[in-house]
Amino acid sequence: MLAYIARRVLATIPVMLIVAFFVFSLLYLAPGDPAAVIAGDQATPQDVERIRASLGLDRPFVVRFTEWLWRIVQGDLGVSIFTNLPVSHMIAQRIEPTTSLMLITIVLAICIAVPMGVVAAWKAGSWIDRAVMAFAVFGFSVPVFVTGYVLAYIFALQLDWLPVQGYTPLSEGFWPFLENLILPAIALGSIYIALIARITRATMLEVLAQDYIRTAKAKGLGSRGILFLHALKNAAVPISTVIGIGIALLIGGAVVTESVFAIPGLGRLTVDAILRRDYPVIQGVVLLFSFVYVLVNLAIDLLYTVFDPRIRY
């Protein structure tokens, strides 16, 4: 088991290297010149050239990539072109809102989606099942920013139950903190909920047709015991896989959600950095997201052993 974890952690290194390469080269190939942006409208070509040289943008790709990588390995994500602050410092400032938003979304989504999928499978073909499936299609097809604005319009502007936008740190109390994140979490989570509910339903349908479910019925178990112990534990592996993979949806969605709800998180930082072509910041944030994604999925692979004793590493 420990050897397996070590191997998996080591295996993340090449993955991260590939991610790093893409992050670096995509921005290198992207149109627009940061030197020109920094220099401003009034600058002469000589000014731009000078700024470019001072940023090291005139040197060959491979040299810059290797140097950059070496610094990253040492934990130095570089300095923002725009603010001159260390990227790690800027990320640290913005990480709390994003982490909070993601965690609340994940918890909320699992608590809503899994029971929804279980009930839909149990009552397959009934109106509940159809309602869940309709919701799932809806959740998939409506983009986050639309859901976000609609939710804000109804629950914040019309009903005045929750704040329209903004963020309150956890240190200022749990309720003000939560209040600001409920609507963003629902907006961000709707696709995620739809995804998890669908997989839960499909997997549960398959599990409920198994012989051991018939055995459980023959033992006199009620539907709750059958569904949530005998069936769900068997369905847990595919469901948790999708929960892990779906984190990618959340990362993408967080960027949009944070813009809609004016949350000062990593998503906003990313958008701002892209608009300013602030390469070091973009690179730092994307690397961080990829790293988190890889780690979460490793954790879920390890979680399989808890659900299914037949899986041993």
Add this chain to the structure above:
Amino acid sequence: MTETVLNKTQTAASKAGHTGPLLQVEDLRTHFRTIDGTVRAVDGVSFHIAGGETLAVVGESGCGKSVTSMSILRLIQEPPGKITGRILFQGTNLLDLSEKEMRAIRGNAISMIFQEPMTSLNPVLTVGRQIGETLRLHQGMDEKQAEARAVEMLDLVHIPEAKRRVREYPHQLSGGMRQRVMIAMALACNPQLLIADEPTTALDVTIQAQILDLMRELKSRLGSAILLVTHDLGVVAEMAERIVVMYAGRKVEEATARDLFARPRHPYTQGLLGAVPRLGSSLEAKGRSRLSEIPGIVPNLKKPIIGCAFAGRCPAVTDICRSVAPAVETKAPGHFAACHHAPREAVAA
């Protein structure tokens, strides 16, 4: 809540003055509504089992024997299924009980073992947990008591190192062991009736013999009645006291095991017995060396069957067989068959 239901069914079960058979099935019909018509999987079957008795229900695949056994515990999904008739267990009609009352009977007063030991145990729960579950559910044991009892049950079904095995998962056990676990699970609450649906079909022949031995041993120790559903006449001969032969959802013959094997009355039963290979039979006289077979196939259960269900395959068929369904009649004392032509013994007045 469960407590009261339990008490209720237990009093119902031990109802004073109930003197009839342990289980009496009357005119059981289990039909399934499908897109292209109603399938009459079981169509008017009656039989009874006395306390401590072993009754075998035999027939070929699709004759409705498994559906019959599932119907008794009401494990048929309704809808599309529909069970009618009467299933009297110690005088209580199981078809009148609520789902909750039925749950208190399943795994407790009546329990069931299935054909596929490989897939009938939950792969992600320990064996001890699965045996203990019934005890916690029906006997109100706590986790510790249930586990201790699960160890005893594993001992009872001769699984070595029960203390260790109780914490193992089904995939760590062989097929024979898993069927032993199924039996332990089924017998944990001392049921009055054990329904065994093809309990040995999926096992190797040597393991089959062991499981049959075990079932016989436990039966004599615990006194449960057994409803044995099988297509294996060898198993029937070893286990059963009485036999019900089913064909196309109907009962065609019923007799004691001895009578049925010695003097089968229904042409279908005769065909079944003729299709069983015997060791050494090829050494006998010429002409006995080939296994006989029953020509034709089972009728389509989606259409109502007019006349005798076996008419299309019967060697002794006449016109009346194709138009009038034969009733189950007494052909000899304790020997019933549904055939117009089966000989009837003169019953002494």
